[in-house]
Amino acid sequence: MTLAPLLFLLLTTQYPESTVTIAVDNSGKNFIVAFPENIAYYHPDISANKLKITSLYPNTVVTIQNNIYAEDVQTLNNGVDFNEDGTLELTKAEFSNSTYRISSNHDILIYAINDKSNSVQTALITPIEKLGTEYAVPPVPVIAGTTEPVGEASTYITERGPFRLIIINADQPNVVTITGTEEKTVPLNPYELTQVWVREKDAISGVTAELPVAVYFGHPCAVRHNCTCGMLFTPLLPAKPDTLTYIIPPELTAATDTVILASEQAALEIKPVSPDSLSMEVSGPAVLYRPGLLLNLIPEQEFGSCYVLEFMAEVDGRALIVVKWRRSWTNDGTVFGHSAPLVSATADFRGCLLSAEVLEIGEVADGWRESLGYCTNKSLDLISMSEADLQSQISKKLSLVLESIAATEVWIGMRRESKTGEWYWVNNDLVNATNWAPEEPGTPQEGNCAMMTLGAEFGWKDEDCCKLAHPVCYKPPMLFKI
Structure with a gap:
């Protein structure tokens, strides 16, 4: 089957003075990124990870730094994409400095591509200035061969290992608190990250930090079908205290095992979804799960008006303007994807603001x-x-x-x-x-x-x-x- 990404958009025509909550756009000048372990860090196939950077303004100077390779500086014009190879992949280490720091003199958009041996995930990266200090951790989905049967989890067998949280610190010393059966406090240095097992006995429900952090949730090789496993990760969005309405695209609910992972006021709930379910109200963030896909749902209160359509060069791209989600298929039919980068929440007849x-x-x-x-x-x-x-x-x-x-x-x-x-x-x-x-x-x-x-x-x-x-x-x- 040919690789074919599909981008979903949901547009509105609200004016700034309306009562609709205006979504925060995904552009910024400073980013921190890490590439989670894909399948297994010791897998013989080499990762083809990339950072895809889109400039919004002319004469945009982008600097990419990490702790191993030389600093890379690129000058881009507006609308120009640049791909940076992301060779630093995480292992199972609890702490790591294998992070990428991206800075720019003008606003840019970034999404990350994790790619190894037909195990592919993409993620829209939130700029540091728009990260949060409080995150609700969704419940772990039921996945036969990975999280089921209960009690057979093993940190020595990749596909049977627990789900993980990856907490990435920005440019200042920070202290992170992980809430669960027992509260755990973790100090982090600038640009350092920590990985935390999400085990049933720990009942982890939230992450708080003194300063903004990025939080990823997922698994390096969750079982998909036919005894195969693949990477399953998504960056989490900051906690949302209000009850919000989430639109669920019917095409993503065709799989019978599609569920919504809801974190409602510290109560974790897995909500089944039927093909007839077009929306769902959740008092907190909501993540859609189906085999191979973890997708942050966007509440209708945060719909926007202008998005950038990004496609992987090696695949046949399609766009369906329904809701603002990105979806792709791997060769075995597994769905993966991320939300489309929002540039503007305000409609204007002249174009993208x-x-x-x-x-x-x-x-x-x-x-x-x-x-x-x-x-x-x-x-x-x-x-x-x-x-x-x-x-x-x-x-x-x-x-x-x-x-x-x-x-x-x-x-x-x-x-x-x-x-x-x-x-x-x-x-x-x-x-x-x-x-x-x-x-x-x-x-x-x-x-x-x-x-x-x-x-x-x-x-x-x-x-x-x-x-x-x-x-x-x-x-x-x-x-x-x-």
């Missing part, structure tokens, strides 16, 4: 020329709106805050040319779509500057340029260009 537009009603009421200077002094522009889509978007955003705006009329960045009487935008855009109110504009004697009425249709009219009014100041967004 790296930084949102700035829209501000000026505090000072003045003439049109003075209002132009007012916006310029704030490093903004008196707004120009040559496109109908932009006019609509600005009207919707202003309508959400009308009650807090004392003004009823505002200056916009349009006026007549003194010699010809033609209207023009101050940013030199062509005058295409307009939104003149009925019987507007009038003659030059009635006014040479454009004013917008707040409310209803947000219509425009010509007005005396010396009339006092508040300006609409604006800065366009920065877009991710491919």
